[in-house]
Amino acid sequence: MARIGVIGAGYVGLTTAACFAHLGHRVVCADVDAGKVAALRRAEVTAHEPRLAELVADGVHDGSLEFVLGNGPALSDVDFVFLCVPTPTAEDGAADLSAVEAVLAEAELTDCVLVVKSTVPPGTSDRIARSQPVPVVANPEFLREGHAVDDFLRPQRIVVGGEEEPARRVVALYPNAPALVTDRASAELVKYASNCFLAMKLSYVNSLAELCEEAGADIEDVTEGMRLDERIGSAFLRPGPGWGGSCFPKDTKALLSTSDEKHVDFSLLRATIDTNERQAHRVVDKVRAAVGALRGKRIGLLGLTFKAGTDDLRDSPALAVADLLAREGAVLAGYDPCVDHDAGPVRVTDSPAAAARGAAALVVLTEWPEFAELDWPALAAGMACPVIVDTRNLLPADKVTESGFQLVALGR
Numbered sequence: 370m371a372r373i374g375v376i377g378a379g380y381v382g383l384t385t386a387a388c389f390a391h392l393g394h395r396v397v398c399a400d401v402d403a404g405k406v407a408a409l410r411r412a413e414v415t416a417h418e419p420r421l422a423e424l425v426a427d428g429v430h431d432g433s434l435e436f437v438l439g440n441g442p443a444l445s446d447v448d449f450v451f452l453c454v455p456t457p458t459a460e461d462g463a464a465d466l467s468a469v470e471a472v473l474a475e476a477e478l479t480d481c482v483l484v485v486k487s488t489v490p491p492g493t494s495d496r497i498a499r500s501q502p503v504p505v506v507a508n509p510e511f512l513r514e515g516h517a518v519d520d521f522l523r524p525q526r527i528v529v530g531g532e533e534e535p536a537r538r539v540v541a542l543y544p545n546a547p548a549l550v551t552d553r554a555s556a557e558l559v560k561y562a563s564n565c566f567l568a569m570k571l572s573y574v575n576s577l578a579e580l581c582e583e584a585g586a587d588i589e590d591v592t593e594g595m596r597l598d599e600r601i602g603s604a605f606l607r608p609g610p611g612w613g614g615s616c617f618p619k620d621t622k623a624l625l626s627t628s629d630e631k632h633v634d635f636s637l638l639r640a641t642i643d644t645n646e647r648q649a650h651r652v653v654d655k656v657r658a659a660v661g662a663l664r665g666k667r668i669g670l671l672g673l674t675f676k677a678g679t680d681d682l683r684d685s686p687a688l689a690v691a692d693l694l695a696r697e698g699a700v701l702a703g704y705d706p707c708v709d710h711d712a713g714p715v716r717v718t719d720s721p722a723a724a725a726r727g728a729a730a731l732v733v734l735t736e737w738p739e740f741a742e743l744d745w746p747a748l749a750a751g752m753a754c755p756v757i758v759d760t761r762n763l764l765p766a767d768k769v770t771e772s773g774f775q776l777v778a779l780g781r
């Protein structure tokens with residue numbers, strides 16, 4: 370049993386804290402957000418993460434998990450301090466490390482290992498190590514939102530960068546999984562390299578989908594053929610309205626910024642980002658092509674979160690599309706099973722039917738499985754014009770078109 374301090378109670382920090390408590394450690398989790406800490410002390414979890422609320426409640430009730438306002442108690446009398454604060458995009462595109470620096474400025478660490486779990490550019494943990502009197506290791510996190518607890522408790526890999534002895538002690542905290550111990554900069558880079566590679570795969574597929582439309586091919590068949598090659602792999606080949614979320618957009622920009630700073634011409638990464646920024650425009654072009662000029666037209670949106678299985682709207686491609694539609698004068702109503710408040714220009718409704726009512730087109734933006742099983746004839750009957758733009762290629766084409774819809778898909 371180790372004593373663990375976790376700094377930051379967001380998606381990563383809260384998952385880390387709750388899972389380590391579940392694994393038998395004693396955890397103090399700190400945050401600067403008073404409302405969040407008060408709610409967590411009552412074991413109230415708002416994030417849409419399977420099992421997270423249950424693990425938090427277990428830890429709070431058996432005393433293995435404590436939440437504190439202010440970082441002091443999580444920085445002293447512990448064996449490990451896990452830094453899980455945000456590293457958002459700064460104005461120049463680099464990672465903004467001010468939250469990391471704020472924590473370090475108040476830390477007077479002794480007899481512990483400082484674990485940098487926040488995603489930080491290569492070289493950051495080395496710099497931190499030079500300023501701290503304790504061992505510092507880089508231990509990036511690979512969990513996916515919507516699968517946070519499961520990914521943490523059954524990780525595909527644990528990557529720890531730093532001196533062998535403290536790094537091994539950190540590996541030993543986790544459930545058994547393939548572990549890689551490296552230098553700090555390499556560990557930090559594994560994180561960016563992985564996210565940017567996945568983003569590149571998606572930009573590639575989205576460009577391929579555009580080519581399919583012009584070449585009379587079907588992206589679903591093309592990617593099915595690609596998946597049969599084990600060297601390519603089967604994941605991250607689904608086209609969509611663009612990739613988003615709290616990580617890919619900021620991490621691609623941060624790695625590009627690091628490359629620029631080091632005078633490395635990473636044009637592949639620049640193209641990955643540029644391609645993604647065009648994708649929302651491509652979706653709007655499709656809507657306009659189907660319904661004509663958008664000014665004053667009602668458009669219904671199905672899905673607002675950046676992917677299915679999460680309530681997270683940060684950097685959601687759905688909202689990027691919504692902003693562009695609104696800029697052309699469209700009037701937007703949206704439905705998302707995890708969103709109950711208006712989002713940007715979108716008036717949020719409580720059902721797909723309400724979002725579709727009177728609309729000139731419906732646009733499917735998030736791949737919530739329930740959208741594949743709607744009452745198509747009823748939806749069509751409520752619309753001004755039965756058009757669906759399916760940016761996730763999620764809908765059963767036969768049923769939808771048989772119900773009188775014009776269906777516009779991606780890459781087919």
Ligand SMILES: NC(=O)c1ccc[n+]([C@@H]2O[C@H](COP(=O)([O-])OP(=O)(O)OC[C@H]3O[C@@H](n4cnc5c(N)ncnc54)[C@H](O)[C@@H]3O)[C@@H](O)[C@H]2O)c1
Nearest residue numbers: 377378379380381400401402453454455456468487488510
């Ligand atoms: N969200 C993910 O899926 C994910 C996955 C892997 C890695 N990461 C990385 O983990 C880090 C955290 O991301 P997140 O999504 O958990 O962020 P988040 O925004 O969900 O949570 C961050 C928390 O830190 C708190 N905080 C901010 N400044 C603080 C300070 N000075 N002291 C104490 N607490 C402070 C905030 O109040 C917030 O509760 C980022 O570097 C991110 O890139 C995120």
Ligand SMILES: O=c1ccn([C@@H]2O[C@H](COP(=O)(O)OP(=O)(O)O[C@H]3O[C@H](CO)[C@@H](O)[C@H](O)[C@H]3O)[C@@H](O)[C@H]2O)c(=O)[nH]1
Nearest residue numbers: 510511512513514605606607608609612613614616675676
């Ligand atoms: O075939 C696919 C797969 C994903 N996406 C999109 O790609 C984005 C990212 O999806 P996903 O990776 O599942 O979401 P995150 O929860 O942001 O997780 C990523 O970002 C985290 C934060 O760094 C990492 O820890 C995870 O390993 C990494 O997968 C979303 O907009 C998805 O809709 C597609 O369009 N097509």
